[in-house]
Amino acid sequence: MSTGFDSRGNPVTGFTDSVATTPATGIRGSLDLFLTRIRGGDLGSxxxxxxxxxxxxxxxxxxxxxxxxxxxxxxxxxxxxxxxxxxxxxxxxxxxxxxxxxxxxxxxxxxxxxxxxxxxxxxxxxxxxxxxxxxxxxxxxxxxxxxxxxxxxxxxxxxxxxxxxxxxxxxxxxxxxxxxxxxxxxxxxxxxxYLPAWASYAVVVLGVAGYAWSLTTRARRRAAADLESQSTGAILLRSALLLTVLGLAVWYLNLSRGVxxxxxxxxxxxxxxxxxxxxxxxxxxxxxxxxxxxxxxxxxxxxxxxxxxxxxxxxxxxxxxxxxxxxxxxxxxxxxxxxxxxxxxxxxxxxxxxxxxxxxxxxxxxxxxxxxxxxxxxxxxxxxxxxxxxxxxxxxxxxxxxxxxxxxxxxxxxxxxx
CATH class of the missing domain: 1.10.3470 (ABC transporter involved in vitamin B12 uptake, BtuC)
Known part of the structure; x- marks a missing residue:
């Protein structure tokens, strides 16, 4: 156990060879945060x-x-x-x-x-x-x-x-x-x-990759500032869900003329x-x-x-x-x-x-x-x-x-x- 100072000069006491001082919001934490926002009236979409x-x-x-x-x-x-x-x-x-x-x-x-x-x-x-x-x-x-x-x-x-x-x-x-x-x-x-089927799937993959990169960049930035950030698991879960939803939507539209x-x-x-x-x-x-x-x-x-x-x-x-x-x-x-x-x-x-x-x-x-x-x-x-x-x-x-x-x-x- 050691005592140091954070980036703002405030004293921090913790275990130096334990977890990082920057908390990460995992999957469970993300769900709790979401429910807290709902109870607070922030219904979003x-x-x-x-x-x-x-x-x-x-x-x-x-x-x-x-x-x-x-x-x-x-x-x-x-x-x-x-x-x-x-x-x-x-x-x-x-x-x-x-x-x-x-x-x-x-x-x-x-x-x-x-x-x-x-x-x-x-x-x-x-x-x-x-x-x-x-x-x-x-x-x-x-x-x-x-x-x-x-x-x-x-x-x-x-x-x-x-x-x-x-x-x-x-x-x-x-x-x-x-x-x-x-x-x-x-x-x-x-x-x-209309996009060819292969092109529509490529757009979905690129879009989700960009989304995951954006979340990862934001998480790293927040972690560097000693702020709560999303864990890698939570980012992967959100990206996977988005990929699934968009992939199914594009597949269904491609049954007709496509996107x-x-x-x-x-x-x-x-x-x-x-x-x-x-x-x-x-x-x-x-x-x-x-x-x-x-x-x-x-x-x-x-x-x-x-x-x-x-x-x-x-x-x-x-x-x-x-x-x-x-x-x-x-x-x-x-x-x-x-x-x-x-x-x-x-x-x-x-x-x-x-x-x-x-x-x-x-x-x-x-x-x-x-x-x-x-x-x-x-x-x-x-x-x-x-x-x-x-x-x-x-x-x-x-x-x-x-x-x-x-x-x-x-x-x-x-x-x-x-």
């Missing part, structure tokens, strides 16, 4: 996953074709465009703001793409960049109006909803509809491009945004501003810049979603981005777990939320029910998601006080 299971079981019972491989492939492809828009909404919700114009911006981006690509004969890459740039500029404008004049984001983006919808109609002109060439690589990408490249593109965006939120200084600043803008400001964070970036990334992703939607439809028209696009994107973000109060949520909220929204839509379509039923069910699910968010927030507050 559990309510969403439970709700999704209920939805899938209900629709499968009513129509056995719902969970068929063919229908699930269609469902994943339908998730890509609206899911990309939802991903942007999650970012702006994290800083405690809202964007009501994502539907209009996606429609405007689709219109810009169609006009520049088809009518002006631009290179498709240049046309895509122009459409994305329009979305980014809209977000920068929102950031300027919000930080410079203090206009509430609700008002700014509501004005943007109306203004950009009008601009979309002006860009499309008298025809009101422009078809994209079916032989273009953009339409092929959105409609017909769509457009859906894979959406998943890559989700992973990239998640990395930015959890592994960068910018991501930590986003959560800090969403938790308390004043506290973040006093901590030295450039709050105005965070607002600028959140609005700009939200509208940029909305533009990318509009491009994907136009490519899948092979057209841009007056209804692009209209209808329930705006409401579904916001509802999916909240249903997926992004808090309306700011400071809580992940990029994967976009993935979970949009799967719930599209599952409801797909199931009701198979049952040949009217769209009015879909609106009502989606509304009920949205209210339940907000209730769960509010209850879990109160539980965490009460636990913190206790």
């Amino acid at each position: 559990l309510p969403v996953i439970a709700g999704l299971v209920v939805i899938w079981v209900a629709f499968q019972t009513l129509n056995p074709a719902f969970l068929s491989s063919r229908n699930l492939v269609d469902l994943t492809m339908q998730c890509a465009a609206i899911g990309t828009i939802t991903l942007g909404v999650v970012l702006v919700l994290l800083v405690g703001q809202i964007d009501l114009s994502v539907g209009s911006i996606s429609g405007l981006a689709a219109a810009v793409l169609a006009v520049t690509f088809v009518q002006w004969q631009w290179n498709p890459v240049a046309a895509i960049l122009a459409a994305v740039a329009v979305g980014c500029l809209a977000g920068l404008l929102y950031g300027y109006l919000f930080t410079r004049f203090g206009v509430p984001s609700f008002v700014i983006t509501l004005a943007g909803l109306l203004g950009f919808q009008g601009l979309q109609l002006w860009v499309l002109g008298d025809t009101g509809s422009i078809n994209l060439p079916y032989d273009s690589w953009l339409v092929f990408f959105a409609q017909q491009l 769509g490249v457009m859906f894979l593109f959406f998943l890559v965006l989700v992973v990239a945004v998640n990395h930015a939120l959890t592994r960068t200084r910018w991501g930590r600043a986003v959560y800090a501003v969403g938790g308390s803008a004043e506290a973040a400001r006093r901590a030295g964070i450039r709050v105005d810049r965070i607002y600028y970036s959140a609005f700009a990334m939200c509208t940029t992703l909305a533009a990318v979603g509009g491009i994907l939607a136009a490519a899948r439809l092979a057209a841009a028209n007056q209804s692009s981005g209209a209808g329930d696009t705006n409401l579904n994107a916001i509802a999916a973000a909240v249903i997926g777990g992004a808090s309306l109060f700011g400071g809580r949520g992940t990029a994967f909220a976009a993935l979970l939320g949009v799967v719930v929204i599209q599952s409801i839509s797909s199931g009701l379509t198979l049952l040949s029910l009217d769209s009015s039923v879909r609106f009502m069910i989606t509304g009920v699910v949205l209210v339940l998601a907000v209730i769960v968010d509010s209850v879990s927030r109160r539980s965490r507050t009460a636990s913190g006080r206790g």
Whole structure:
């Protein structure tokens, strides 16, 4: 037994030739930590996953074709465009703001793409960049109006909803509809491009390997700082479970057309945004501003810049979603981005777990939320029910998601006080 000092200069007494002073969270420890978080009100994605299971079981019972491989492939492809828009909404919700114009911006981006690509004969890459740039500029404008004049984001983006919808109609002109060439690589990408079976399995293996490497790197970093870290066994178990789930999912999708490249593109965006939120200084600043803008400001964070970036990334992703939607439809028209696009994107973000109060949520909220929204839509379509039923069910699910968010927030507050 010996007495020494840790990295902070605090005295440490322990056995020098026993276990390391840095505790490791094994499989049992990880389970205990998980249960502690649940009891503390931090439910994470559990309510969403439970709700999704209920939805899938209900629709499968009513129509056995719902969970068929063919229908699930269609469902994943339908998730890509609206899911990309939802991903942007999650970012702006994290800083405690809202964007009501994502539907209009996606429609405007689709219109810009169609006009520049088809009518002006631009290179498709240049046309895509122009459409994305329009979305980014809209977000920068929102950031300027919000930080410079203090206009509430609700008002700014509501004005943007109306203004950009009008601009979309002006860009499309008298025809009101422009078809994209079916032989273009953009339409092929959105409609017909699927991964070969071997490539889909390779993507799963690489993805899980990256996940395991990320967990291992984080565990080593925490251990070096004398913080509690996950054991190698816990990391291997989590990686094995993820590999099994993803492997089975890909195998089932490959019974039909397989994994769509457009859906894979959406998943890559989700992973990239998640990395930015959890592994960068910018991501930590986003959560800090969403938790308390004043506290973040006093901590030295450039709050105005965070607002600028959140609005700009939200509208940029909305533009990318509009491009994907136009490519899948092979057209841009007056209804692009209209209808329930705006409401579904916001509802999916909240249903997926992004808090309306700011400071809580992940990029994967976009993935979970949009799967719930599209599952409801797909199931009701198979049952040949009217769209009015879909609106009502989606509304009920949205209210339940907000209730769960509010209850879990109160539980965490009460636990913190206790």
